[in-house]
Amino acid sequence: xxxxxxxxxxxxxxxxxxxxxxxxxxxxxxxxxxxxxxxxxxxxxxxxxxxxxxxxxxxxxxxxxxxxxxxxxxxxxxxxxxxxxxxxxxxxxxxxxxxxxxxxxxxxxxxxxxxxxxxxxxxxxxxxxxxxxxxxxxxxxxxxxxxxxxxxxxxxxxxxx
Amino acid sequence: xxxxxxxxxxxxxxxxxxxxxxxxxxxxxxxxxxxxxxxxxxxxxxxxxxxxxxxxxxxxxxxxxxxxxxxxxxxxxxxxxxxxxxxxxxxxxxx
Numbered sequence: 383x384x385x386x387x388x389x390x391x392x393x394x395x396x397x398x399x400x401x402x403x404x405x406x407x408x409x410x411x412x413x414x415x416x417x418x419x420x421x422x423x424x425x426x427x428x429x430x431x432x433x434x435x436x437x438x439x440x441x442x443x444x445x446x447x448x449x450x451x452x453x454x455x456x457x458x459x460x461x462x463x464x465x466x467x468x469x470x471x472x473x474x475x476x477x478x479x480x481x482x483x484x485x486x487x488x489x490x491x492x493x494x495x496x497x498x499x500x501x502x503x504x505x506x507x508x509x510x511x512x513x514x515x516x517x518x519x520x521x522x523x524x525x526x527x528x529x530x531x532x533x534x535x536x537x538x539x540x541x542x543x
Numbered sequence: 544x545x546x547x548x549x550x551x552x553x554x555x556x557x558x559x560x561x562x563x564x565x566x567x568x569x570x571x572x573x574x575x576x577x578x579x580x581x582x583x584x585x586x587x588x589x590x591x592x593x594x595x596x597x598x599x600x601x602x603x604x605x606x607x608x609x610x611x612x613x614x615x616x617x618x619x620x621x622x623x624x625x626x627x628x629x630x631x632x633x634x635x636x637x638x
Binding site for chain 1: 547552554557558561562564565566567568569570571572573577605606610612614615617620624627630631633634636
């Protein structure tokens with residue numbers, strides 16, 4: 383496409399990139415799960431982390447972990463069902479390298495919060511599970527809102543400067 | 544230097560590839576609503592992309608009706624990524 387490339391001006395290239403970004407963000411808006419479902423998923427996930435951090439020989443916090451797991455599974459199942467009705471199949475395995483990096487980073491952060499929350503409590507920092515659970519809930523809420531399909535979407539494709 | 548892809552460069556096809564990159568699969572009806580085009584126009588663009596190996600079309604019966612699902616292939620993802628790089632290069636070269 384050498385000839386066409388020569389005729390594509392900077393303005394046209396810029397407009398093409400802008401339209402790609404705009405369309406991606408528009409479709410993400412339609413794919414965002416209902417806020418209550420996102421809240422249920424985030425609170426359930428926070429309950430799992432909090433329950434794990436507080437559990438001592440199967441005390442009542444183990445129940446919080448189980449209930450959190452149940453709530454999380456239900457909210458994820460409902461989200462998936464909503465997506466299918468809307469005509470979207472979200473990515474279970476990330477398709478792009480940027481999405482893979484995002485998922486790996488999120489997994490690492492959640493792993494640190496789960497293990498850190500419990501380990502810090504065991505060495506005497508009493509409120510570590512509380513902080514870890516709140517952080518995990520907020521991060522998950524943000525991730526579901528920003529990347530509902532599991533694919534990384536650039537903030538801005540084009541620099542207009 | 545990466546060159547622009549003639550198949551993807553057409554505005555509607557570029558938008559189709561861009562929105563398909565956000566998910567594993569999207570339904571035909573949703574893409575049509577997003578692009579605000581008729582069934583025939585969308586079918587024509589999808590056919591061009593399918594023949595180039597950039598997308599895959601699957602018909603499945605779900606919720607009591609037949610639905611057509613469209614997915615970007617790995618080749619399509621690479622082509623879109625190269626095309627975006629080429630567009631960025633044009634902007635960078637012009638600065």
